[in-house]
Amino acid sequence: MPRCTRLTFFNKLVESCSSHETAARMPQATQNAGPSHYDLIGREVAVRKLVDRFYELMDEDPDFYAVRKLHPPELDGSREKLFMFLSGWLGGPQLYVEAFGHPRLRARHLPFAIGIAERDQWMACMVRAMQDVGIEESLRKQLAQAFFQTADFMRNQQNR
Ligand code: HEM
Numbered sequence: 001m002p003r004c005t006r007l008t009f010f011n012k013l014v015e016s017c018s019s020h021e022t023a024a025r026m027p028q029a030t031q032n033a034g035p036s037h038y039d040l041i042g043r044e045v046a047v048r049k050l051v052d053r054f055y056e057l058m059d060e061d062p063d064f065y066a067v068r069k070l071h072p073p074e075l076d077g078s079r080e081k082l083f084m085f086l087s088g089w090l091g092g093p094q095l096y097v098e099a100f101g102h103p104r105l106r107a108r109h110l111p112f113a114i115g116i117a118e119r120d121q122w123m124a125c126m127v128r129a130m131q132d133v134g135i136e137e138s139l140r141k142q143l144a145q146a147f148f149q150t151a152d153f154m155r156n157q158q159n160r
Contacts, residue, residue, distance in 0.1 A: 029090050029146040036091025037146075040139055043092065051083045054129040061128075067121040070112045089150075106153055115157035122151050 029037045041047065055075045058064045071078050081096065085103060088094035096103055112118075126147050130140045 029143060037139070037143060038087065038090040038092030041090060041135060041143075044087070046133070046135075047086050047090065047092070048083055049133045050129055050135070051079055051086065053132050054082070054126055055079045057128055057132070058125050061125075064121050064125045067118055067125065070114075070118070105150070106156075109154045110156055113157050114154050115160040116155070117160065119151045119155055123148055126151075 038047070041050070055078065058068050058071070059075060084095035084099060085105075088096055123144070127140075127144055130143060135143070
């Protein structure tokens with residue numbers, strides 16, 4: 001294929017993707033080089049522990065009430081889906097994608113009003129959960145940055 005045709009094809013591909021929620025736009029925790037965050041954190045057992053603590057805190061601590069009240073009364077389904085999603089997002093088995101297809105995570109959050117306050121509560125809850133389950137400090141910082149990118153991507157309320 002001549003170079004200009006290749007470029008046109010590439011530009012079309014980018015254009016066709018840019019209006020949709022694509023894997024490229026979806027912030028990921030792990031890039032390709034080195035051990036995955038999934039391995040570093042301690043694989044399945046550790047991801048489950050993190051998600052369990054996250055929802056336990058959200059359920060019990062009034063600091064996270066604004067985010068808690070967006071969720072259903074029973075958190076079992078939310079817990080299982082976040083576990084499956086984080087498994088792949090951290091670079092481990094793509095459990096969520098295998099079960100449900102492309103996450104379309106932003107679209108799935110559109111029914112819930114998410115502004116800065118909700119983003120920050122979600123983040124504070126995750127940061128506490130990472131501390132409580134004993135994730136090592138430098139990994140915790142890296143993950144907090146990656147979580148923040150994803151949480152910020154979920155915002156759908158511009159002015160609050
Ligand atoms: C920014 C603040 C966030 C809020 C307020 C929020 C809130 C919610 C709510 C209310 C649900 C529905 C729960 C249910 O139906 O059981 C949900 C689902 C979900 N959230 Fe979030 N979320 C936020 C950020 C995130 C982030 C950063 C991630 C990933 C790193 C995430 C991953 C998920 C997943 C995987 C689901 C399940 C989607 C499905 O298949 O229905 N959320 N979230």
